[in-house]
Amino acid sequence: MTRARELLARATNPTATVFILLVLVFAAVFAMNPGFFAGPSLMAFLKQAAPLVILAAGQYFVIVSGNFDLSVGALVGAQVVIAARLIDGEESRTFPVLVVMALFGIAVGLVNGLITTALKVQSFITTLGMLLVLYGAIRLWTGGAPTGSLSESFRVFGRMGIEDVPVLGQIPWALVIMIALGAGAVLLMRTRFGRVLMAAGDNERAAALSGARVDTVRTLAFVLSGLSATVAGVLIGGFAGVSAQVGDGLEFTVITAVVLGGVVLGGGRGSVLAAMAGALVIEGLFTLFNQMALPATLRPAVQGAIIIAAVAYAARARARPVPTATTASPTPS
Amino acid sequence: MTQRLQRPRLGTTALIYLALAGVLLIGGIAVAADGGNLFATANLVDMLTRTSLTGFLAIGMTLVILCRSLDLSVGYTAALSSLVAATTMDGNPANVPLAIAAVLLVSGLVGAFNGAVTAYLGVNPFITTLGTGLIIKGYLDTQYKGPAGDVPAVFQQFGYTRIGPVPVSALVMLIVAAAAIWFLRSTRTGHHMYAVGGDVDVARMSGIRTGRTLLVAHVLCGMTAGAAGLLLAARFGTGSAEAYTNLYELDAIAAVVLGGTLLLGGKGGVAGTVAGVAILAVLDTVFNVLQIDPFAKDVLRGAVIIAAVAIYARRQLDRHARRPRFAEGRAS
Numbered sequence: 053m054t055r056a057r058e059l060l061a062r063a064t065n066p067t068a069t070v071f072i073l074l075v076l077v078f079a080a081v082f083a084m085n086p087g088f089f090a091g092p093s094l095m096a097f098l099k100q101a102a103p104l105v106i107l108a109a110g111q112y113f114v115i116v117s118g119n120f121d122l123s124v125g126a127l128v129g130a131q132v133v134i135a136a137r138l139i140d141g142e143e144s145r146t147f148p149v150l151v152v153m154a155l156f157g158i159a160v161g162l163v164n165g166l167i168t169t170a171l172k173v174q175s176f177i178t179t180l181g182m183l184l185v186l187y188g189a190i191r192l193w194t195g196g197a198p199t200g201s202l203s204e205s206f207r208v209f210g211r212m213g214i215e216d217v218p219v220l221g222q223i224p225w226a227l228v229i230m231i232a233l234g235a236g237a238v239l240l241m242r243t244r245f246g247r248v249l250m251a252a253g254d255n256e257r258a259a260a261l262s263g264a265r266v267d268t269v270r271t272l273a274f275v276l277s278g279l280s281a282t283v284a285g286v287l288i289g290g291f292a293g294v295s296a297q298v299g300d301g302l303e304f305t306v307i308t309a310v311v312l313g314g315v316v317l318g319g320g321r322g323s324v325l326a327a328m329a330g331a332l333v334i335e336g337l338f339t340l341f342n343q344m345a346l347p348a349t350l351r352p353a354v355q356g357a358i359i360i361a362a363v364a365y366a367a368r369a370r371a372r373p374v375p376t377a378t379t380a381s382p383t384p385s
Numbered sequence: 386m387t388q389r390l391q392r393p394r395l396g397t398t399a400l401i402y403l404a405l406a407g408v409l410l411i412g413g414i415a416v417a418a419d420g421g422n423l424f425a426t427a428n429l430v431d432m433l434t435r436t437s438l439t440g441f442l443a444i445g446m447t448l449v450i451l452c453r454s455l456d457l458s459v460g461y462t463a464a465l466s467s468l469v470a471a472t473t474m475d476g477n478p479a480n481v482p483l484a485i486a487a488v489l490l491v492s493g494l495v496g497a498f499n500g501a502v503t504a505y506l507g508v509n510p511f512i513t514t515l516g517t518g519l520i521i522k523g524y525l526d527t528q529y530k531g532p533a534g535d536v537p538a539v540f541q542q543f544g545y546t547r548i549g550p551v552p553v554s555a556l557v558m559l560i561v562a563a564a565a566i567w568f569l570r571s572t573r574t575g576h577h578m579y580a581v582g583g584d585v586d587v588a589r590m591s592g593i594r595t596g597r598t599l600l601v602a603h604v605l606c607g608m609t610a611g612a613a614g615l616l617l618a619a620r621f622g623t624g625s626a627e628a629y630t631n632l633y634e635l636d637a638i639a640a641v642v643l644g645g646t647l648l649l650g651g652k653g654g655v656a657g658t659v660a661g662v663a664i665l666a667v668l669d670t671v672f673n674v675l676q677i678d679p680f681a682k683d684v685l686r687g688a689v690i691i692a693a694v695a696i697y698a699r700r701q702l703d704r705h706a707r708r709p710r711f712a713e714g715r716a717s
Contacts, residue, residue, distance in 0.1 A: 355523075
């Protein structure tokens with residue numbers, strides 16, 4: 053009963069904007085190219101979109117708890133470079149290197165989280181500093197250009213899939229990983245951890261006074277973001293190959309995706325499913341731009357206009373009379 | 386904690402200038418150990434030249450951050466402004482005043498757009514200005530394939546002339562900074578900016594037109610980005626769209642925060658920002674003189690910024706207790 057009411061509330065709140073947007077974008081894609089929804093091309097699209105969706109889930113945890121993570125783009129780049137350098141084409145090193153990458157992702161998230169929570173540095177500055185450190189350190193380590201190469205078994209995750217499936221052709225591993233992690237993220241937000249995370253972002257003081265370990269959950273959110281960047285690094289590295297520029301600017305795209313999903317910067321509001329849908333909208337837009345043969349140079353402009361418009365629309369919806377249960381002061385969206 | 390409260394506290398701005406002196410001292414020793422002299426004229430000129438560009442951007446950024454806003458589009462606005470300046474001048478010295486007016490108009494309009502969308506449509510400034518930056522980037526990339534326009538020699542002097550070791554551009558930046566300090570301390574709108582950044586609801590209930598204040602801050606921020614664009618045009622001798630790739634906006638935000646202005650708004654000032662800009666410039670010069678690998682520079686920069694802000698945050702901890710609004714965890 054409560055579940056049904058919850059679902060109803062969820063469908064009518066501003067979060068729903070992103071799903072409307074999702075339908076609009078894909079309707080446009082379909083109108084331009086009716087073949088898009090044929091199995092193979094849809095699967096190819098999802099394979100390409102998976103890293104951003106996973107990053108959006110990771111970023112969601114950080115944003116909903118009231119912080120930013122600007123270091124994910126640099127971390128994705130770092131992970132790809134680390135993988136190439138350490139594996140250096142040797143199949144046997146694949147698994148140990150994956151473990152090293154996971155540990156590195158956790159370590160970066162932990163450092164971000166601890167500096168933000170224990171030293172009270174604004175997360176914007178912490179992760180901006182981390183971005184600079186990672187960016188410089190990776191290029192310092194490799195002498196400017198990435199060296200080494202990935203092994204075939206490493207690239208399986210980004211490139212391959214379950215072959216010979218009727219209708220769909222290939223189900224990419226990237227999609228399987230995306231769905232598994234997405235489901236995990238949704239379930240995680242329903243656990244005690246998720247509720248505390250949301251409470252910490254909504255009202256840190258109230259959460260702390262109610263006995264929630266605000267700093268712990270916020271630090272864990274950064275760790276989850278670091279892990280999501282690791283997974284995205286594995287997928288992007290496998291899919292696109294090795295380049296140090298691979299993550300440049302990705303942090304802003306991811307934050308845009310999460311905000312498109314109706315998640316409020318500053319924390320406390322929004323759902324992880326909508327954040328991931330936001331990432332799909334962004335990837336759908338890129339596909340649409342491709343189909344319209346929009347000049348590459350003009351794309352940022354259209355993208356910028358759309359995110360401002362979408363967020364302004366969502367803010368308008370939020371400004372309408374809200375149930376009195378939310379007495380929070382009007383937070384700038 | 387109580388003991389610390391009883392001691393007379395050093396003002397935040399004084400602390401930052403102390404930090405600047407410390408950075409100069411350590412940098413000087415490091416360079417001396419390497420057999421050089423940080424305070425040689427060439428190095429001083431280098432330092433001061435570095436301050437002017439980030440300085441312009443950081444002054445405007447201080448105003449918006451004080452209002453608990455943010456501007457991620459300044460790098461793009463500066464690049465656009467350099468093109469407007471260079472193409473309007475088009476090699477003719479008589480066009481210089483017109484070009485300056487055009488730049489201030491265009492950059493002011495960009496700021497007005499940012500301010501209006503943020504203040505009246507309720508869009509988070511992070512998204513507004515990121516979007517505006519992308520729109521300008523798209524326009525620049527589509528419209529200009531390479532450098533365009535021609536800056537007459539007269540105006541290029543703005544980029545290169547020096548009075549003693551002090552570049553004219555740094556002098557102009559300091560004048561703008563002084564004007565901004567006066568604006569914040571002595572005008573009604575300046576005071577309103579602190580109020581809006583402190584608590585927008587309280588400010589509104591006290592009868593401040595919060596939207597208008599935010600709009601003014603963004604317009605001024607856009608115009609200082611325009612000034613930075615004029616400087617870029619004077620230095621390069623032409624307008625360059627590529628200028629935005631340098632991520633000036635992140636430098637400017639780092640300088641503002643190093644200067645002790647709270648990212649949550651309501652506290653800080655331009656005097657501190659100037660010191661923050663100077664600290665970054667001194668670091669860059671020291672790294673250059675010591676010929677540190679450019680990539681190691683990024684690492685050190687990142688570490689210094691985090692460390693500095695951690696130190697400020699420690700000092701503000703006891704204030705958190707007294708001013709609960711900082712404890713709400715609403716990032717701007």
